[in-house]
Amino acid sequence: MTALLDIRGLKAEIDGRQIxxxxxxxxxKGEIHAIMGPNGAGKSxxxxxxxxxxxxxxxxxxxxxxxxxxxxxxxxxxxxxxxFLAFQYPLEIPGVATLTFLRTALNAxxxxxxxxxxxxxxxxxxxxxxxxxxxxxxxxxxRPLNVGFSGGEKKRNxxxxxxxxEPKLCVLDETDSGxxxxxxxxxxxxxxxxxxxxxxxxxxxxxxRLLDYIVPDVVHVLSAGRIVKTGGKELALELEATGYxxxxxxxx
Amino acid sequence: xxAEIRAVKTAAEIGLADLFAAVRKDLPGGSSxxxxxSDAFDRFAAQGLPHSxxxxxxxxxxxxxxxxAKPLASRPDAAAKTAAxxxxxxxxxxxxxxxxxxxxxxxxxxSDLAALEAGVAIRATVEALAAEEMVLPLGMAGTDxxxxxxxxxxxxxxxxxxxxxxxxxxxxxxxxxxxxxxxxAMFTRSRLELGNGASLTLIETHEGPDQxxxxxxxxxxxxxxxxxxxxxxxxxxEGAAALHIATLEASIGARANxxxxxxxxxxxxxxxxxxxxxxxxxxxxxxxxxxxxxxxxHADTTLTVDHAAAGSQSREVFKAVVDDEARAVFQGRxxxxxxxxxxxxxxxxxxxxxSDEAVANCKPELEIFADDVQCGHGTTTGALDDQLKFYxxxxxxxxxxxxxxxxxxxxxxxxxAVARDDLREALSSKMLDWLxxxx
Ligand SMILES: Nc1ncnc2c1ncn2[C@@H]1O[C@H](COP(=O)(O)OP(=O)(O)O)[C@@H](O)[C@H]1O
Ligand SMILES: [Mg+2]
Numbered sequence: 001m002t003a004l005l006d007i008r009g010l011k012a013e014i015d016g017r018q019i020x021x022x023x024x025x026x027x028x029k030g031e032i033h034a035i036m037g038p039n040g041a042g043k044s045x046x047x048x049x050x051x052x053x054x055x056x057x058x059x060x061x062x063x064x065x066x067x068x069x070x071x072x073x074x075x076x077x078x079x080x081x082x083x084f085l086a087f088q089y090p091l092e093i094p095g096v097a098t099l100t101f102l103r104t105a106l107n108a109x110x111x112x113x114x115x116x117x118x119x120x121x122x123x124x125x126x127x128x129x130x131x132x133x134x135x136x137x138x139x140x141x142x143r144p145l146n147v148g149f150s151g152g153e154k155k156r157n158x159x160x161x162x163x164x165x166e167p168k169l170c171v172l173d174e175t176d177s178g179x180x181x182x183x184x185x186x187x188x189x190x191x192x193x194x195x196x197x198x199x200x201x202x203x204x205x206x207x208x209r210l211l212d213y214i215v216p217d218v219v220h221v222l223s224a225g226r227i228v229k230t231g232g233k234e235l236a237l238e239l240e241a242t243g244y245x246x247x248x249x250x251x252x
Numbered sequence: 253x254x255a256e257i258r259a260v261k262t263a264a265e266i267g268l269a270d271l272f273a274a275v276r277k278d279l280p281g282g283s284s285x286x287x288x289x290s291d292a293f294d295r296f297a298a299q300g301l302p303h304s305x306x307x308x309x310x311x312x313x314x315x316x317x318x319x320x321a322k323p324l325a326s327r328p329d330a331a332a333k334t335a336a337x338x339x340x341x342x343x344x345x346x347x348x349x350x351x352x353x354x355x356x357x358x359x360x361x362x363s364d365l366a367a368l369e370a371g372v373a374i375r376a377t378v379e380a381l382a383a384e385e386m387v388l389p390l391g392m393a394g395t396d397x398x399x400x401x402x403x404x405x406x407x408x409x410x411x412x413x414x415x416x417x418x419x420x421x422x423x424x425x426x427x428x429x430x431x432x433x434x435x436x437a438m439f440t441r442s443r444l445e446l447g448n449g450a451s452l453t454l455i456e457t458h459e460g461p462d463q464x465x466x467x468x469x470x471x472x473x474x475x476x477x478x479x480x481x482x483x484x485x486x487x488x489x490e491g492a493a494a495l496h497i498a499t500l501e502a503s504i505g506a507r508a509n510x511x512x513x514x515x516x517x518x519x520x521x522x523x524x525x526x527x528x529x530x531x532x533x534x535x536x537x538x539x540x541x542x543x544x545x546x547x548x549x550h551a552d553t554t555l556t557v558d559h560a561a562a563g564s565q566s567r568e569v570f571k572a573v574v575d576d577e578a579r580a581v582f583q584g585r586x587x588x589x590x591x592x593x594x595x596x597x598x599x600x601x602x603x604x605x606x607s608d609e610a611v612a613n614c615k616p617e618l619e620i621f622a623d624d625v626q627c628g629h630g631t632t633t634g635a636l637d638d639q640l641k642f643y644x645x646x647x648x649x650x651x652x653x654x655x656x657x658x659x660x661x662x663x664x665x666x667x668x669a670v671a672r673d674d675l676r677e678a679l680s681s682k683m684l685d686w687l688x689x690x691x
Contacts, residue, residue: 051646054638079648091643095661101644104657109648144661161647 002067004029004169004200005050011060011225012049019045021225022061027169032201034211034236037222038244043204044088046222047173051085052078065169079105080112082168086158086175088204093145098157101145102127106164130163134190151178159190170194170201176210188213208240223247264314265300267321271437272404275324279407281381281388288388292403299397308396308525311581311613312552317521318495322467324407325355325436332431333362340427340457342487342682346674348425348455355431356438357408371418371450377409377441387411387443390473392527392558393501399525402471402499406441409470412454416447416477423453423483423675428470430460430491437467448477448505453672456486458496459518465493471501478505478532483671487682489518492547497523506532506561513670514541514553515679517686522551530557530564530592538567540669544686545578545610552581557599559592559625568599571666573659574610575690582612586627587619595622599629604636604662606655656687 005027012020019042027033037043049056050063052075063070065081073081093101107117118126131138134156146154155175162170172191176184191201191214203214211219211233219235220227221244228247229235261269272293279289301318302309328336336354351374352362358376365374380387388406393399414420430438446452460466468490476482490496496519504510516522528537543551557566572580582601603612616629636658644654663683670676 053642053646074651075642075645076648076650076654079646085646087643087646091640093640093643093658093661095664096657101647101657104653105644105647105649108650108653112648112650165647 001028003027003064004066006064007061008063009061010049010058010063012045012056012058014045014056018059019225020049023222023226025220025227027200027202029200030197031218032195032203032214032216034216034219035202035204035222036206036208036219036236036239038248039206041222042225043222044173045225047085047171047204050171051075051083076108077112079165079167080109084162084165084167084170086155086162086170086172088173088177090146090154090158092147092149094147096145097142098145099124099127099141102141102161102164105161109165126164127160130160133193134160134163135186136160152180152183155179155187156183156190159187163190163194168199170199171204172201173204174206175203176205176207184210185213208236211236221247262301262315264318264321268401269297271321271324275405279405280378282384284384285381285388289404292388292400295395296397296400296404302397308554308583310583310615311579312521312523312550314398317550318467322435322437324405325430325432325438325466327357328354328359328431333359335431336362336429339429339459340425342457342489343425343455343675343678346678348423350425350427351410353409353426353428353440355436356440358410369418369420369422371415371447372420373413375411377406377411377443380411380443387441390471390501391503392529392556393471393499393525396499396525398469398497398523399471399499402439402441402469405439405469406471407439409440409442411443413445414447414450414452416449418447418450420450420452423455423672425455425457428456428458428468430464430466430468430494432466433461433464435464435466438469440468440470442470442472444472444474446474446476446480446482449479450477451481453483453485453675455675456484458486458488458490458498460491460494462492464491465495465520466491467495469497471499474500474502476502476504476508476510479507480505481509483511483513485513485670485675486515486524488514488516488522488524490522491518492520494519495521498525500524500526502526502528503531504529504535504537507534508532508536510535510537511669511671512537512539513666514539515682516541516543516545516551516553517682519551520549522549524551524553526553526555528555528557528566530559530566531561533561534563535561536565538669539569540666541570541582542663542666543572543580544663544683545572545580546575546690547578548576549578550581551579552583554581554583556585556587557597559586559588559595559597562592563594564592565596566598569666569669570601570614571663572603572612573606573663574603574612575606577607577609579611579613583615583617584629585617585619586629588622588625588627590621593622593624595625595627597625597627601631602662603633604659605633606636652691656690659687660684
């Protein structure tokens with residue numbers, strides 16, 4: 001069986017500085033992988049390199065997404081193939097209404113996949129239903145994307161986008177940061193609803209707390225740009241107890 | 253010696269002098285009009301075509317940009333009239349009163365003059381000049397050499413009067429269209445007199461063929477009465493090789509409300525110069541301008557807003573989207589006269605550069621002679637935000653479409669200033685057409 005995501009010896013640098021140092025990771029359909037690690041380990045860098053953010057230079061390794069060369073694709077192509085990154089810091093886009101953005105994104109992906117575009121009322125209905133599940137005020141959908149949204153609202157909005165776009169691989173970059181316990185529960189419930197046999201997830205987090213709600217199959221420790229340890233969900237609890245100090249020194 | 257040494261006359265300046273000498277006797281108007289024209293031409297000739305050392309024309313050097321003088325366009329024949337029929341299509345289907353000005357001449361038979369609202373009168377400028385009405389003299393704009401040239405050579409246009417208290421619901425659309433394939437020059441002069449308490453929406457569109465390097469010098473003088481309300485919308489989408497110079501002079505009465513909106517997409521060289529005077533107490537003016545430029549286009553908006561009475565308010569927002577090797581110019585000057593206390597004026601110019609060769613020159617200025625005022629200005633120039641573009645692309649939106657969304661958002665603030673839904677939507681789709689043209 002082809003892996004959903006297969007990263008082999010990935011090396012990447014930005015502004016001449018090497019951040020990823022030969023990273024290996026395989027995610028199969030139906031699996032949830034947690035990636036934990038100290039600040040600055042390269043977790044966000046990994047998520048950006050996977051989604052195709054400009055500015056990174058790939059200096060080694062390969063990445064296959066459903067058997068296809070992911071690194072050769074433009075960011076929009078990767079998205080249409082089913083890769084979704086929930087940003088650690090979702091951006092504000094003044095002048096672009098949230099709903100317009102959602103409709104444009106959904107139909108752009110559908111078009112690229114040769115599927116029929118959805119009418120505005122159809123999109124609106126889907127978005128409304130999801131907004132309700134995620135306790136998002138429908139009025140927010142009329143506002144410019146993320147502008148004036150609280151941290152929690154932005155994260156819920158990311159989750160809404162993910163649910164609407166129905167990706168094959170969800171990469172969640174510190175979706176828990178800045179959320180209070182209620183918001184965390186709402187977001188985690190939203191993510192859990194997306195668990196499916198044909199969908200994989202990479203949940204990047206600094207804290208074990210999120211993993212009480214989104215229970216992973218595999219936990220990895222990322223340090224200095226490499227996966228340095230892999231285990232079951234109990235590894236997360238272990239890390240909570242011991243901290244990242246041992247991995248930091250290992251990396252240094 | 254400190255006298256300025258005039259450079260040798262350019263071919264275009266010599267051509268204009270020859271043109272004026274040849275046509276002055278045939279231009280519309282009686283002897284008093286002729287005297288006004290001569291005076292105006294002398295004023296032009298003394299200065300010549302403005303060049304980069306003339307402050308108000310710093311970025312638009314007409315001595316360099318205008319190579320020659322074109323002959324005056326001939327009055328439209330049957331073929332020209334047929335060709336002109338579909339002009340002004342941007343507002344097609346909307347309930348507006350269309351008045352056609354073809355190759356510089358008002359054409360009543362192509363214009364909708366039926367069922368004029370009470371208090372509204374519409375005439376050709378030639379008619380008003382024949383009656384020796386004082387249509388031509390300018391105020392604030394009078395010292396500008398190109399406006400003076402317009403006074404000297406003005407052929408036709410439209411004179412509209414709206415009586416005091418008349419509220420005109422149906423917009424008037426002045427459709428300026430050049431049909432002539434042979435390069436020609438058109439000097440039009442129009443005038444709007446809006447009585448006290450009257451209200452009107454006046455639209456101007458300017459267009460022509462891409463193949464001809466025709467020259468348009470259009471002037472509009474507007475008198476907004478006390479407590480009157482005017483929306484003026486001007487769309488400049490001239491042909492690709494055209495020179496378009498437009499002068500707007502407006503005097504705004506007490507507690508009047510004036511909303512100016514400009515949208516420029518077409519023409520090789522475009523200059524929109526606006527001279528606004530807030531002449532009465534408590535008057536309000538807003539100016540929103542957007543230029544969408546590509547290729548080697550050059551578009552200059554130069555704006556003077558003179559706060560001449562107490563308690564007046566003005567807002568100026570200028571946005572330019574500049575692609576390829578195009579250049580956008582914005583010069584905005586707000587002056588506050590000594591008596592104009594409690595003036596509240598704010599000006600903002602923003603340019604979005606879509607290529608490395610694109611240029612924007614923004615020069616806002618304040619000149620304040622009163623002490624109790626609130627005035628401010630700002631400018632920004634930059635490229636599309638790569639981070640925002642990536643965010644959109646990471647959601648599956650293709651690069652060009654992501655750019656289009658961001659550009660649309662950038663220009664949207666200006667288009668949103670158009671109050672009427674139907675006109676705003678028509679302008680939005682015009683902007684979208686421009687964006688589609690980029691793909
Ligand atoms: N533009 C950049 N230029 C140089 N170094 C960078 C740049 N962006 C991030 N880094 C560095 O890369 C390392 C990894 O960052 P990041 O992937 O954000 O870590 P994490 O998400 O694990 O906290 C950090 O040391 C950070 O300072
Ligand atoms: Mg991070």
